[in-house]
Amino acid sequence: MPTAWLGLWYQRGMNSLLEITNDQIQSKGFCLDVLSAQQYYLFNDRTNLCTRCLLFIPRHINLLQYRESECIDVDEQLNITSCPNMIALDAALYTLHRNDSKSQSCPIQPPFQLTNLIKHGSVCHQSISSSYMNECVDHDQFHLHFTPCLSYQPVLDFQFTCVGTWIEDFDTYFVTRILSHNHQNNQYACFRFSTKEKSSSSLSLYMATDDSCHDIYSKHMSTVINLSTKNDPMNHDCIFPKEFQSYEWYSINRTIRMIIKNYDIEFIGINKRFHCQEVIHSEKSISIYRIRTLTNCHMKEECLRIIQRTSNVIELYTKSLSNGNNCSYFNNENYSLYETFFTKSFAISNSCPTHIGYLIYQSNTDYYLKRKSFLMSVGCDNKEKLIISQKQKDLEHRSVMQSDICLASWQSKDHSTTYLIAQSKFSNASYCLSFKITNEVLICNNSNGCSFNNHADDKTISIYSARLINPCSQSQQLSLNYLLLFTTIFFSMNNIR
Secondary structure (H helix, E strand, O other): OOHHHOEEEEOOOOOOOEEEOOOEEOOOEEEEEEEHHHOEEEEEEOOOOEEEEEEEEEEEOOEEEEEEOOOEEHHHOOOHHHHHHHOOOOOOOEEEEEOOOOOOOOOOOOOEEEEEEEEOOEEOOOOOOOOEEEEOOOOOEEEEEEOOOOOOOOOEEEEEEEEEEEEEOOEEEEEEEEOOOOOOOOOEEEEEEEHHHOOOOEEEEEEOOOOOOOOOOOOOOOEEEEEEEOOOOOOOOOOOOHHHOOOEEEEOOOOOEEEEEOOEEEEEOOOEEEEEEEEEEEOOOEEEEEEEEEEOOEEEEEEEEEEEEEOOEEEEEEEEOOOOOOHHHOOHHHOEEEEEEEOOOOOOOOOOOOOOEEEEEEEEOOOOOOEEEEEEEEOOOOOOEEEEEEOOOOHHHOOEEEEEEEEEEEEOOOOOEEEEEEEOOOOOOEEEEEEEEOOOEEEEEEOOOOOOOOHHHOOOEEEEEEEEEEOHHHHHHHHHHHHHHHHHHHHHHHHHO
16 A cells, blocks of 8 residues: 555544555455556455455545445456446545644635525525634634524534645645534535635635535535635734844743734744734834734734833733724723743843842741741842842851842833843743832742732732842942951051051
């Protein structure tokens, strides 16, 4: 058997997967002979003591179709040269779907509006307004929703992933794997459309009856879906800032990787995408957009606010659109922080804030909730490090507990709060700190992001009350003063002698 065919295949009506090996096909028998040019194969079925001919029609690497003859008694000694005459032209057409097929790009690009729907020869007028075909986050998937033609019929809601496309004559064919549940227990779906309609604003899509795909080449398929492109076309003039597009961005907890490409923001790891619809406002550090948000195969309209905190940190804020509202109507308080992202694609200097300096705080250190004092140094002894050590009177016995790398820092608009993104030296995990400086310093530590609202309910946030000793600059000045004083005393004593 051809190497490309080896593996497990699904066939409608079979209780188990069908396996093709080098010399046999499960349930068909061992291969005796082949007419390679015409794809005729002769099999010996040892279970039923007969031989049969199979005509294979390879449509795609992930889809095979075949017709077969009756199983002839082995005593008749059927020859491979007889196979073309043994299989009728109108013999039943069977379809094999590769079980482990990899997804591929779809030949159609939703979203579409349904303008007409024909099922079993009847036009479904009442289902048009609430039926639709939408795009998904992945370009190899799409979502098809049918409301019933008749009240007693079920709603059909499909999520498809494309696994194969081929062109024959004037038509384009493609097969999809069904990801969502449907009442007919189909695992696959086959479609056909006229190739010349691919770049047109309207499209007639023919859908096979079931995953046997036996009527995919028929002129009288059971379902015909007439589609047209939506009135809200893609606005390719709406492009996200180019200065963000050369890097990979990560959320604080590293679970989301973000890639910005022209008019799309893709979130790798959560199957989500923002598509730019309109630029509402754009200035140096703040931009506002009307976007289409896709989560898996579900879409909604939102406003997006991008704030650049530093050259390597951006924050995304979102606000849902409803009742015909426009993004320009919302103020800052209407938005909620979606996520803070940073990039390590380039290094920046002075990533630690230098105005905080040295702080003392207390924390539980063991199971018995014994509290100890710790000294935190922010960008002082090493301008790119956040250092935490146990507070001891004897400096020589002060042990460093943590020495992390500062990645970026910035201040709130009123300068009351400083934010710092740091990376652990031991685990490479990132976290965000906020320092709210009043009479005392309130330190919040969030391992998931830089949002500290409603932190009392968030178990990922730790809160410490700290006391500011002195800023880095004052500490350095004090050290210099002590050195000058010591030098003065030393020379004075020498003069006395």
